[in-house]
Amino acid sequence: MSDTAILINTAVAVAAIVVLIVKFRFNPVVALVLGSCYLGLSAGLGAEKTVTAITEGFGEIMAEIGLLIAFGVLMGAVLRDLRAIERLVDALMRAVGPRRIPHAMALTLATFLQSIFLDVLLVISAPLARAIAGKLGRYGTARIATALAIGLECGIVFTVPGVGALALAALLHVPLGTYLFYGLVVVIPTVAISISVMTFALTRGWWKPEVDELPLPDTASAPAAPVRSEGPGTLAASSTRDQAPLLLLFTPLLVSLVLIAAGALADVLDWKNPVVSFVSSPVVALMLGLVGTCFIGTRFIGRPAVEESLGRGLRDSGQILLLNGVGGCLAGVIEQTGLGDILGKHFSADSWAPLVLVWLMAAVLHIAVGSVTISAITSAGLLAPLAPVLGLNPVLIALAAGAGSLFMVHLTSNTFWLLQSLLGQTTRGTLKTCSAGVSVASVVAMGPVLALSLVV
Incomplete structure (x- = not known):
């Protein structure tokens, strides 16, 4: 089949996936598999080879990130019930004060708490x-909503172990330690600069509280947090939980990330040690983190509460696993069609154009589909074969795809509506803090990515 025909069929497959999801409300998992089937058959792979590419692509992704996602989500579920997040935000507020809390909160969400499912x-x-917004003055809601949106999405x-980061690393066969290091190089300046840019714009007349915010509810009549009643000892467990040292709660997660980073450093230094290689492998590192978190949880909230947390985490992880897996289906079929060789004829390795193309493709997909994860996975899968051809x-x-997938979080995004309702914004206000804020971060992120391309 001609190169032109393969390019046309690939474009039709991607367009069909978007239409199925947006117009006909198909589940993204089904839409991605159907698109993969169409591409394989239309590109001349034949029925047997198409099915093989789809199943092997799914299996390859699951082999790389299945346990990682499960361990990360389970760890986050236990941390949630330990009230670790509330206490961490409170500690940040005391440490940095109201003026710096948006930056501190966003950076913490973006770099430290990605084991917890976004919603x-x-x-x-x-x-x-x-x-906290009430303590920041007239523009408090705007500043804190923008910080939350940028920190969470980035x-x-x-x-x-963010869900999108794990999928991108697996699709492009990037060692997680490597992705962890370069991801931090990108995300820290991106979050800091983006929030500063948005704060300047919002506080110079763009944010109008009278039309961008909803009236505050009567907090005096708000219901108190429910008290779990699981039998004798529950009150004592809750009381003890409040006394758990905050650093202790996050120690297992920190140890996991340090172990993964240590493995990456050992690879760079070409230092071989069987013990270090074993404990620094991402699966083992996150498993140790989960075991440690469960042990701490058992000590402070009791075994029944931990088991309940793990059950809830298992339910949450199912959809995430399937969605990431079917991204591998599309990537597997694309690899078999030879798209990488075709695209490689039109780009040179010393050009910034391929990275901008990745960003643009992910941005367009995100505008159409409305999902950061789907757009990142699809765009990375489309251009993954290009990496070896160009020597990139x-x-x-992976980072360029991630940056592009952040562009224009809008009305089709669940995150958009959660931010609107939970932060007391109107739709107009959420378009400013969430859609514009995350779009600024999407563009800003390409600065560090293009800078890295000069040295990596």
Whole structure:
């Protein structure tokens, strides 16, 4: 089949996936598999080879990130019930004060708390953020909502073990330690600069509280947090939980990330040690983190509460695993069609154009589909074969795809509506803080990515 025909069929497959999701409300998992089937058959792979590419692509991704996602989500579920997030935000407020809390909170969300599923993390942190907003003056809601949106969305795609970051690293075969290091290089300045840019704009007349904010509810009549009643000893467990040292609660997660980073450093230094290699492998490192978190949870909230947390985490992880897996289906079929060789004829390795193309493709997909994860996975899968052809470091393609997938979080995004309702914004206000704020971060992130392309 001609190169032109393969390019046309690939474009049709991607367009079909978007239409199925947006127009016909197909589940993204089904839409991605159908698109993969069409591409394989239309590109001349034949029925057997198409099915093989789809199943092997799914299996390859699951082999790389299945356990990582499960361990990360389970760890986050236990931390949630330990009230670790609320206490961390409170500690940040005391440490940096109201003026710097938006930056501190966003950087913490983006770099440190990505083991927790985004919607869960947002639901936990939003009430605390809204309480803080009242202490920041006229533009408090705008500043804190923008910080939450930027921190949460950037963390998904740039920070291990964020769901998007794990998927991008797996699709492009980037070692997680490597992605962890370069992701931090990108995400820290991106979050800091983006919030500063948005704060300048919002406080110079762009934010109008009278039309961009909803009236505050009567907090005096707000219901108190429910008290779990699981039998004898529950009250004592809750009391003890409040006394758990905050650093202790996050120690297992910190140890996991340090172990993964140590493994990456050992690879760079070409230092071989069987013990270090074993404990620094991402699966083992996150498993140790989960075991440590469960042990601490058992000590402070009791075994029944920990088991309940793990059950909830298992339910949350199912959809995430399937969505990431079917991204591998599309990537597997694309690899078999030879798209990488075709695209490689039109770009040179010393050009910035391929990275901008990755960003643009992810941005267009995100505008159409409305999902950061789907757009990042699809764009990375489309251009993954391009990396070996050009000699580009795959981590650059992964980061560029992640940056592009952040562009224009809008009305089709669940995160958009959660931020609107939980932070007391109107739709107009959320378009400013969430859509504009995360779009600024999407563009800013390409600065560090392009800078890295000069040295990586």
